[in-house]
Amino acid sequence: MRSFEYWVPTRILFGEGAEEKTAEEVRRLGAQRVLIVSGGSSARRSGLLDRIEAQLRQAGITCETFEGAQPNPRLDHAREGVRRAIAMDAQLILAVGGGSAIDTAKGIAHGAANPETDIWEFWTGRAPLEKSLPVGVVLTISAAGSETSDSSVLTDTASGQKRGLSSPFNRPIFAVMDPALTLTLPVWQVKCGVVDIMMHTMDRYFNPAQDNQLTDAIAEALLRTVIRCGREAVADPTNYAAMSELMWAGSLSHNGLTGLGGVKDFAPHQLGHELSARFDVSHGASLAAVWGGWADFCLPQDPARFARFGREVWGIAETDELSAAKQAIAATVGYFAEIGMPTGFSELGIGLQSEEQLAEMARAVTFGGARKIGSFVVLGEEEILEIYRRCNH
Numbered sequence: 001m002r003s004f005e006y007w008v009p010t011r012i013l014f015g016e017g018a019e020e021k022t023a024e025e026v027r028r029l030g031a032q033r034v035l036i037v038s039g040g041s042s043a044r045r046s047g048l049l050d051r052i053e054a055q056l057r058q059a060g061i062t063c064e065t066f067e068g069a070q071p072n073p074r075l076d077h078a079r080e081g082v083r084r085a086i087a088m089d090a091q092l093i094l095a096v097g098g099g100s101a102i103d104t105a106k107g108i109a110h111g112a113a114n115p116e117t118d119i120w121e122f123w124t125g126r127a128p129l130e131k132s133l134p135v136g137v138v139l140t141i142s143a144a145g146s147e148t149s150d151s152s153v154l155t156d157t158a159s160g161q162k163r164g165l166s167s168p169f170n171r172p173i174f175a176v177m178d179p180a181l182t183l184t185l186p187v188w189q190v191k192c193g194v195v196d197i198m199m200h201t202m203d204r205y206f207n208p209a210q211d212n213q214l215t216d217a218i219a220e221a222l223l224r225t226v227i228r229c230g231r232e233a234v235a236d237p238t239n240y241a242a243m244s245e246l247m248w249a250g251s252l253s254h255n256g257l258t259g260l261g262g263v264k265d266f267a268p269h270q271l272g273h274e275l276s277a278r279f280d281v282s283h284g285a286s287l288a289a290v291w292g293g294w295a296d297f298c299l300p301q302d303p304a305r306f307a308r309f310g311r312e313v314w315g316i317a318e319t320d321e322l323s324a325a326k327q328a329i330a331a332t333v334g335y336f337a338e339i340g341m342p343t344g345f346s347e348l349g350i351g352l353q354s355e356e357q358l359a360e361m362a363r364a365v366t367f368g369g370a371r372k373i374g375s376f377v378v379l380g381e382e383e384i385l386e387i388y389r390r391c392n393h
Contacts, residue, residue, distance in 0.1 A: 001210060001212060001261055002262070010175050014178075014247075014248065015177075016176065016179065019052070029239065031092035035061055035063070037093060037101050037104050038065065038101050040068070043140065046184060051263075052094070064084065066085075073101075075158075079110055081105075081108035082111030085111070086112050086236060090112060093112070093133055094135075094138065099141065102135070102152075105137075107154055109134070113133045113372050115134045119152075123154055129169055133173045134173040138176045142193050144250070144283075144285065145196075145197070145251055145360050146346040148251045152170045160277055160278060161364075184237045190246075191230075194234070199284075200253040201226075201253045201258045202219075203269055204264055205262075207263045215259065219258040221277055222249055222252055224313055228240070229241075230339060267374035271360035271365060281382055292329065294387050295329045297387045298377045299325055309328045311328075314328055361384075362388055
């Protein structure tokens with residue numbers, strides 16, 4: 001087992017009826033003024049926002065609601081939220097929704113605590129993030145894992161850039177996780193969530209470390225659970241047992257547990273970010289569309305790793321390492337197709353890309369040649385271009 005440092009300060013309130021503890025948790029933290037951040041109309045339409053607002057007010061807590069967070073959360077929207085938070089002197093930002101609302105809330109919290117700095121400076125690394133407001137979460141979508149993660153993603157539509165920020169200040173202080181709130185999700189969101197949860201785990205599992213047996217076993221068990229429950233949830237999104245397992249798996253997949261002692265790879269995420277920024281496609285769908293091309297390109301680096309993945313996650317009995325590795329990749333891509341996720345650019349809905357367009361995308365992923373991505377296989381512009389070619393079908 002390799003050395004690591006691990007700290008996840010998020011208090012979890014999990015189970016049916018957990019949403020009723022929201023105001024109690026805010027009051028326990030001593031916050032008196034709360035900005036609620038939510039996505040589209042579903043939280044309002046379902047009555048959840050009304051219930052949360054009523055809870056807070058009955059507890060003597062002042063609250064305002066800032067709605068409109070979108071998939072691939074927008075920088076400009078977060079900036080407006082910063083202005084709202086500063087105007088009301090918010091003491092806590094409460095996200096009600098999924099990853100987009102939570103990432104927006106994190107951006108607002110950072111901006112409100114640092115009013116002298118534009119929040120994009122933190123995402124581009126031009127300014128250090130040294131303080132923030134506390135963020136609480138009422139989770140409604142099992143996918144991003146942002147409710148316990150140190151990550152946050154924003155998209156600058158003006159420049160077409162989608163950037164991620166990792167910081168201890170991104171960890172929410174509490175997360176209310178009531179699986180009943182996920183039972184009305186559209187099937188498409190359930191599918192995208194399944195892929196995102198798997199990818200957060202696989203982007204840690206595929207790394208250069210070879211001696212993290214317990215961490216590997218945790219990741220493999222999580223993947224087996226998500227694969228099984230993902231099938232059940234896609235078939236019936238009202239299946240509480242399946243949806244509750246996915247909700248907990250989503251948090252565990254992105255709170256660092258499944259990669260302890262290893263080096264995060266996250267190349268598929270970087271490849272997918274370019275697609276969702278450029279074409280505004282769903283995050284989970286972009287990941288499914290690129291993973292097969294990435295895996296096929298990276299296979300020669302470590303066939304044994306893919307073979308273990310196949311045996312422990314997919315139950316592949318093949319003894320030959322290379323054959324087992326290829327079967328593992330095929331099984332994963334086949335699963336994405338089985339649950340109705342795209343496995344290439346055409347199915348993603350962006351159409352076949354010209355060689356010039358592929359090269360432009362590869363260049364953008366490297367920030368104009370300023371960086372390489374990945375750790376399992378380190379990828380530069382030429383390698384990224386080749387992966388995009390393999391996805392271009």
